Amino acid sequence: xxxxxxxxxxxxxxxxxxxxxxxxxxxxxxxxxxxxxxxxxxxxxxxxxxxxxxxxxxxxxxxxxxxxxxxxxxxxxxxxxxxxxxxxxxxxxxxxxxxxxxxxxxxxxxxxxxxxxxxxxxxxxxxxxxxxxxxxxxxxxxxxxxxxxxxxxxxxxxxxxxxxxxxxxxxxxxxxxxxxxxxxxxxxxxxxxxxxxxxxxxxxxxxxxxxxxxxxxxxxxxxxxxxxxxxxxxxxxxxxxxxxxxxxxxxxxxxxxxxxxxxxxxxxxxxxxxxxxxxxxxxxxxxxxxxxxxxxxxxxxxxxxxxxxxxxxxxxxxxxxxxxxxxxxxxxxxxxxxxxxxxxxxxxxxxxxxxxxxxxxxxxxxxxxxxxxxxxxxxxxxxxxxxxxxxxxxxxxxxxxxxxxxxxxxxxxxxxxxxxxxxxxxxxxxxxxxxxxxxxxxxxxxxxxxxxxxxxxxxxxxxxxxxxxxxxxxxxxxxxxxxxxxxxxxxxxxxxxxxxxxxxxxxxxxxxxxxxxxxxxxxxxxxxxxxxxxxxxxxxxxxxxxxxxxxxxxxxxxxxxxxxxxxxxxxxxxxxxxxxxxxxxxxxxxxxxxxxxxxxxxxxxxxxxxxxxxxxxxxxxxxxxxxxxxxxxxxxxxxxxxxxxxxxxxxxxxxxxxxxxxxxxxxxxxxxxxxxxxxxxxxxxxxxxxxxxxxxxxxxxxxxxxxxxxxxxxxxxxxxxxxxxxxxxxxxxxxxxxxxxxxxxxxxxxxxxxxxxxxxxxxxxxxxxxxxxxxxxxxxxx
Numbered sequence: 015x016x017x018x019x020x021x022x023x024x025x026x027x028x029x030x031x032x033x034x035x036x037x038x039x040x041x042x043x044x045x046x047x048x049x050x051x052x053x054x055x056x057x058x059x060x061x062x063x064x065x066x067x068x069x070x071x072x073x074x075x076x077x078x079x080x081x082x083x084x085x086x087x088x089x090x091x092x093x094x095x096x097x098x099x100x101x102x103x104x105x106x107x108x109x110x111x112x113x114x115x116x117x118x119x120x121x122x123x124x125x126x127x128x129x130x131x132x133x134x135x136x137x138x139x140x141x142x143x144x145x146x147x148x149x150x151x152x153x154x155x156x157x158x159x160x161x162x163x164x165x166x167x168x169x170x171x172x173x174x175x176x177x178x179x180x181x182x183x184x185x186x187x188x189x190x191x192x193x194x195x196x197x198x199x200x201x202x203x204x205x206x207x208x209x210x211x212x213x214x215x216x217x218x219x220x221x222x223x224x225x226x227x228x229x230x231x232x233x234x235x236x237x238x239x240x241x242x243x244x245x246x247x248x249x250x251x252x253x254x255x256x257x258x259x260x261x262x263x264x265x266x267x268x269x270x271x272x273x274x275x276x277x278x279x280x281x282x283x284x285x286x287x288x289x290x291x292x293x294x295x296x297x298x299x300x301x302x303x304x305x306x307x308x309x310x311x312x313x314x315x316x317x318x319x320x321x322x323x324x325x326x327x328x329x330x331x332x333x334x335x336x337x338x339x340x341x342x343x344x345x346x347x348x349x350x351x352x353x354x355x356x357x358x359x360x361x362x363x364x365x366x367x368x369x370x371x372x373x374x375x376x377x378x379x380x381x382x383x384x385x386x387x388x389x390x391x392x393x394x395x396x397x398x399x400x401x402x403x404x405x406x407x408x409x410x411x412x413x414x415x416x417x418x419x420x421x422x423x424x425x426x427x428x429x430x431x432x433x434x435x436x437x438x439x440x441x442x443x444x445x446x447x448x449x450x451x452x453x454x455x456x457x458x459x460x461x462x463x464x465x466x467x468x469x470x471x472x473x474x475x476x477x478x479x480x481x482x483x484x485x486x487x488x489x490x491x492x493x494x495x496x497x498x499x500x501x502x503x504x505x506x507x508x509x510x511x512x513x514x515x516x517x518x519x520x521x522x523x524x525x526x527x528x529x530x531x532x533x534x535x536x537x538x539x540x541x542x543x544x545x546x547x548x549x550x551x552x553x554x555x556x557x558x559x560x561x562x563x564x565x566x567x568x569x570x571x572x573x574x575x576x577x578x579x580x581x582x583x584x585x586x587x588x589x590x591x592x593x594x595x596x597x598x599x600x601x602x603x604x605x606x607x608x609x610x611x612x613x614x615x616x617x618x619x620x621x622x623x624x625x626x627x628x629x630x631x632x633x634x635x636x637x638x639x640x641x642x643x644x645x646x647x648x649x650x651x652x653x654x655x656x657x658x659x660x661x662x663x664x665x666x667x668x669x670x671x672x673x674x675x676x677x678x679x680x681x682x683x684x685x686x687x688x689x690x691x692x693x694x695x696x697x698x699x700x701x702x703x704x705x706x707x708x709x710x711x712x713x714x715x716x717x718x719x720x721x722x723x724x725x726x727x728x729x730x731x732x733x734x735x736x737x738x739x740x741x742x743x744x745x746x747x748x749x750x751x752x753x754x755x756x757x758x759x760x761x762x763x764x765x766x767x768x769x770x771x772x773x774x775x776x777x778x779x780x781x782x783x784x785x786x787x788x789x790x791x792x793x794x795x796x
Contacts (some may be wrong), residue, residue: 633646713778
C-alpha cells in the first residue's frame with residue numbers, strides 16, 4: 015500500500031488507491047453535466063499514479079531526505095494514458111486528457127520558452143516508471159482500463175465533434191473550419207477538465223486532512239421554488255402602484271418571466287435605466303433554473319458599487335446560506351478568522367448555488383493562470399449567468415469573451431443573459447458571439463424606452479473645444495438653470511481644475527464636491543454619502559468627478575454635463591440624471607469637448623471621442639440614447655479597433671496563444687492539428703485591468719494611521735496580511751508616473767519591516783485625496 019497523504023493531527027494515512035478513487039468520483043461528478051464524466055473519472059484515477067513509487071512513499075513518510083517537488087509524480091499517469099491510446103486512430107483525445115494529468119498542480123505551455131514540445135519532454139521521463147507500472151493495479155483494481163479509456167475517448171470526441179460544428183466559417187460560399195476558433199474551444203475543453211481534476215484533487219485532500227467530508231452536491235430544485243415564491247411576494251408589494259412607470263416595470267418583468275419557458279443559450283436583455291432590470295433578470299434566471307434543472311445562478315457586474323447594491327436584493331431572495339458575494343471588499347470586512355477561512359474556500363470553489371461576483375473574477379476564472387481561478391471554471395457549468403452592464407467588457411477582451419461565452423452555452427449547458435441599455439455588437443465581429451435566434455428577451459423595448467424617457471442628450475461641442483474658462487461658464491449657467499449639477503470629466507487633472515474653478519465661482523451658492531480614484535475607497539464612500547444626503551434635502555450641489563460616478567452609483571441630478579468620450583459613457587452619465595423621474599420633466603445631459611484635453615496615453619478615450627463625433631454628425635437630431643445609435647457606435651468602435659480585439663501582447667495575441675499558438679508552432683515545425691496552447695504564458699499576461707500600478711496606504715483617518723503604525727512593527731507574514739486586508743479601504747492604486755512624482759517629493763516611504771508603501775500625511779488632501787495629479791484611467795474593481 016502506497017501513501018498519498020498523512021493527516022497531521024492523528025497520523026492516519028490515506029493511500030494512493032483511496033485518494034485516486036475519491037478524486038475520480040468527484041471529477042466524474044463535476045463533468046457529468048457536460049457529458050464528459052468518464053473523462054473526469056479516468057483523469058482522476060491516473061493523476062497520482064506517480065506516487066506508486068518506493069522513493070515517494072519513503073519521502074512522504076520521512077524515511078529519506080528528499081524535498082517537496084523533487085519527485086515528478088504527475089508525468090506517470092499521462093505517460094501511461096498515452097501508451098494505451100490506440101495507434102490506428104487519432105490520439106488528440108488522449109493527449110488532451112494526458113495534458114490534464116500533467117497539469118493537475120498548475121497549467122503549462124505545451125511549447126516551452128526554448129521551443130521544445132514540453133509535453134513530449136515531460137512524458138519522456140521514465141525514472142521509476144517500470145516500478146509504477148508494476149504497482150498500477152493498486153489504483154486500477156477491477157476496472158477494465160481499456161474499456162474506461164474507450165468510453166472517455168468517445169465522450170471527448172463527441173464534444174470535439176460538437177465544437178467542430180460551431181467552429182465553421184463561410185469563405186466564398188464554402189464552409190470551412192476556423193482553426194483559431196476550433197483550437198480555442200478545444201483549449202477551453204482542456205481547461206474545463208483541468209478545473210474539475212484540480213478541484214477534485216484538492217477537495218479530497220482537504221477532506222481527508224480535516225477529517226470532514228465535503229457535502230454532496232445538493233438538489234437545488236427546492237431553492238428555486240423558494241426563490242420563486244419570495245420573488246412573487248416581492249412583486250405583490252408593488253401591485254398597488256398604478257402609475258405608468260410601475261405598470262411598465264411590471265410588463266418588463268412579466269415578459270422576462272415568459273421568456274424562461276424556452277431553453278436559452280445567449281440572449282440580450284435591453285432595459286432602460288430604472289426599468290427594474292435586476293429583479294427582471296433574476297426572475298428569468300429562477301424560472302429558467304426551475305424549468306430546466308439548472309444548478310446555479312451567477313450575477314456578474316463590472317463594478318463593486320453595482321455588485322454591492324444588487325447583492326442585497328439577490329441575498330434577500332436566496333437566503334444567506336445559499337448565497338456567496340465574491341469580491342475583494344468582502345475580505346476586508348470579515349473579522350472572524352474562521353469565517354474568513356470559510357469565505358476563502360467558498361470563493362475559491364464557487365459551490366454556493368447563487369453567486370454574485372465581478373467581471374474580473376469571472377474572466378479570471380476563464381483565462382487566468384492562477385490555479386485558484388482554473389479550479390472554479392467547472393462550477394460555471396449548467397448555470398444561468400447574468401452579465402450586467404456588458405458594455406464594460408474591455409476592448410482587448412472582446413474576442414476572448416465572445417468565444418468563451420459560446421463555449422459556456424454550447425458545451426457547458428449555460429444560459430447567458432447580456433444586460434445593458436447600450437448593447438455592444440459582439441455578434442458582428444470576426445470571432446462573433448453566437449446569440450440565439452430569439453436574441454432579445456424583450457423584443458418591443460422601444461416602447462419601454464419611451465415610457466422611461468427622463469433625459470435628453472444634447473450635443474454641445476464646439477469646433478475647437480472648450481477651454482477651462484468656457485467650460486466653467488457653461489457649468490455656471492446650467493447650475494443656475496437647474497439648481498444642481500453633475501460634471502463628469504475624463505481625467506483626474508481635469509476634475510481637479512474644474513473643481514477649483516467652480517468652487518471659486520459657485521462656492522457661496524452651492525456645496526462643491528470632488529470625486530476621483532486618487533481618494534481612497536473610505537473617503538469616496540463618505541463623500542458620496544454626503545452628496546446623496548444633500549441632494550435628498552434639496553441642498554444646491556455641484557459634483558465634479560471622473561467616470562467613477564457612472565459605475566452604478568445610485569444618485570440623481572437635475573442636470574449633467576459630460577466630457578465627450580464614448581456614447582456608452584454618455585448613456586451611463588444620463589443614468590445619473592433625473593434617475594427616478596422625480597423632476598417631473600425631461601432633464602438635460604450636455605456633451606462637451608475640451609480644448610487641449612490632457613489625455614496623455616489614454617488613446618482609447620481619444621478613439622471613442624472620434625467615433626462618437628462621427629456618429630453624432632451622421633445622425634443629426636437622433637436620440638443618442640436609442641439602441642440603434644448605440645449599436646452604430648459599437649459597430650464602428652469594433653471596426654476601427656480590430657487589431658485590439660484579440661488581446662495583443664508581446665508581439666502576438668492571447669487569442670493566438672490560446673488557440674493555434676501559430677508563431678511557436680511554426681518555429682518548432684509542429685503540425686497545426688496538435689494541441690499547442692500556451693496556457694501559462696497567456697494566463698500570466700491576462701489582466702482585465704491593466705495593473706501597472708502600486709498600492710499605497712494613505713493616512714485618511716485615525717484607523718488608517720493605526721494600521722500604518724502597526725505595519726512598522728515586527729509582524730509575522732500572517733499578521734501583516736491581516737492588517738493589509740483590513741486596510742484595503744484606505745488603499746489607493748497609483749500608476750508608475752504618479753509613484754515617481756511622489757518619490758521625488760519625498761511623499762511616500764516603505765514600512766520598516768513589511769515593504770508596504772505608505773503616504774506621508776501632508777500629501778493626502780481632504781478634497782482631492784493624493785495630491786500629485788496623474789492622467790490615469792478609472793478602473794474596474796475586483
